[in-house]
Amino acid sequence: MSRIAQFHLAFPVRDLDEARRFYGGILGCPLGRSDATYQDFDFFGHHLVAHISAEGKPLATGRFDGEAVPVPHFGMNLDRASWEALARRLKAANVRFHEEPHLRLKGKPGQHVTMFLFDPSGNALEFKSFDDPEQTFIP
Structure with a gap:
């Protein structure tokens, strides 16, 4: 089985500025491309994308x-x-x-x-x- 060098994950957030403060500020992930609906982050060398969502996501x-x-x-x-x-x-x-x-x-x-x-x-x-x-x- 070959190893993947980078993962990509898109996930919903309720507020992009809040996500930028957490992922960019607290976790220290550099910001990438963005617009009014999404923000890319360099998540320890992997591609993470926060998408604004009005809907919550239940956790189990x-x-x-x-x-x-x-x-x-x-x-x-x-x-x-x-x-x-x-x-x-x-x-x-x-x-x-x-x-x-x-x-x-x-x-x-x-x-x-x-x-x-x-x-x-x-x-x-x-x-x-x-x-x-x-x-x-x-x-």
């Missing part, structure tokens, strides 16, 4: 490693130093976590640190860092 929960996780969600697998720097940045910005930064799958293959949060429009984000990135896709 799934379970992973004994914990409820928001579905849908998106995010990034980061190296540990980047993950720790982002965790510090989010805490300094007083971002409210859905799941505080913590270790998941302790002592098992695929062990990683993770954190979940919601952007201002209610989109669920997960950021993780695997102890061994080669174990990202193990069953």
Whole structure:
């Protein structure tokens, strides 16, 4: 299976300026193309597009490693130093976590640190860092 070098995700937001402050300001993602209806972001080298939407999106929960996780969600697998720097940045910005930064799958293959949060429009984000990135896709 070949790896994709960049992902693209378009998602609804309730307010583009709010999205720009969160993704551009708090998360530090450079702004790309935009108009009155959308804003592109360089999301850690990947293509993220926020589209203005008057409609909300219901969230459900799934379970992973004994914990409820928001579905849908998106995010990034980061190296540990980047993950720790982002965790510090989010805490300094007083971002409210859905799941505080913590270790998941302790002592098992695929062990990683993770954190979940919601952007201002209610989109669920997960950021993780695997102890061994080669174990990202193990069953």
